Amino acid sequence: MNAPAPLERHAPAARLDVERIRADFPILTNVRPHGKPLVYLDNAASSQMPRPVIDRWLRYQTHEHANIHRGVYQLSELATAEYEAAKRRVQRFINAADEHEIIVTSGTTDSINLVANAWGRTFLAAGDEVILSQLEHHANIVPWQMVAEATGARIRVIPCSDAGELDLDAYERLFNARTRFVAVTHVSNALGTVNPVAGMIATAHRHGVPVLVDGAQAAPHMKVDVQALGCDFYAFSGHKLCGPTGVGILYGKRQLLEKMPPYRGGGDMIRSVTFEKTTYADVPARFEAGTPPIAAAIALGAAIDYLEGIGMERIAAYERELLEYGTRALAAVPGLRIVGTAREKAAVISMVLADVHPHDVGTLADHDGVAIRTGHHCAQPVMQRFGIPATARASFAFYNTFAEVDALVASLTKIARMFS
């Protein structure tokens, strides 16, 4: 008994009614950091949750909760049906061919670890090569390093240009007879670069190599179609998608998932257990040991309804306007340099302010109510590539406004003047 998706909330051609959208997000008005209106520009780290998603979560806990796939009683059957319905929403959201290709995890990190372990430890041998890119988040580096350590496989890295674009010729040249896997981010969390993953996947497939795409920063901001991309695995998180923390998704092509052993053992992932021999369940249950984040998955389904009610294309178009406006406006801040100037970018602006350490920028901006992320953004290789210890990063969502961009610019201008 889900609320129907508010599909026609906004006329498709009309500009986003951002004030109306903002009214759906209680935190945007409930919170006044240091007495100032909250200007929340850390959406790449985590997005805020709108009322319909909060309400869905509450309704589940107050009217529908029981463990799933277990009970024969009505309540458990209801919870199971709602959980399975949420997974089908995810399937439709990314246009997966088959509902068995959607695995519920605890987040993008968990999704990638699942593939690195279940696929990597099965199919990688000493001397085999895994291609990553310079732009990866640590979550798409460290799991592969751990598997490489265990199997003797090697990590190869696609370099990026000064603009923060991957060098596709260098990528092509990395392929050889030992290349077994490619794991690449769809959108760089540190710079905002949108990588041309469809072409990169086609290249890998010409070499017979499967590809995992880290979609944590892409799924919230653009229409993702895993069949059009052709990717073998796609990972993303609920909490960057106006959903809750603790839930994420791994999409995997069914024929690949079926060749993979389980990653974790436990309940709900078996067909039969004796002390002599356990046989495993089919996909995706094989990869969902234990009680999943039922409430969070159902809330994620509601978040997808909410986003689709606005329309991913319209969200992408509006965020592009914010990005262009922000990029232009920030150029006026004395001493400010934008790191990451790719032609194709998501609404992420990473900045350094001459001689001012990003943490000082972050602390002072916070006291103007402006929440931005400062640091290495769990992407130290990106920082090393650009020879900087850290950046200050503003990342936008569809509920941000042009006035909030102005507030960011005003705060940064004041900080730049203070230090000059």
Added chain:
Amino acid sequence: MDPKQLYQEVILDHNKKPRNYGKLAGATHRAEGLNPLCGDHIWVEIKVAGDTVDAVAFEGQSCAICKASASMMTGAVKGRSVGEAESLVAGFRAMVTGKASDEETKRLGRLTVFAGIKDLPSRVKCAVLPWHTLHAALRRDASATTEGDADPAAQAG
């Protein structure tokens, strides 16, 4: 506390003109300090003669809070006995983590301008790093960090 005040009163000045910045000729002890969270990376060198810290210098890359803390530390510690220097380390740490008694805070003299850091929990490590590094140098340890057992937030007292 408005950090702008803290920045304007003390941090900006020391950030622009850090005291005792650079290498120390005739240093007897040296330690490296690293805050992996924000990439603050400094070196503290001291010259100890008998029981006296004759001179202190620092260098490295850091945020303004860390640099100002290091700069003021060099002035506060110079000419003190090793024991007094260690007691300043403990006192400063207690102050920025909000655990110092009024009596302890008073002993810190001009360093009390950093007391407001306790209201900026994510920046406590920045202010403490130079002091950890000094402590490591005094003990002839090679390096200090703001993580693990040395995490100011993780320690009692």
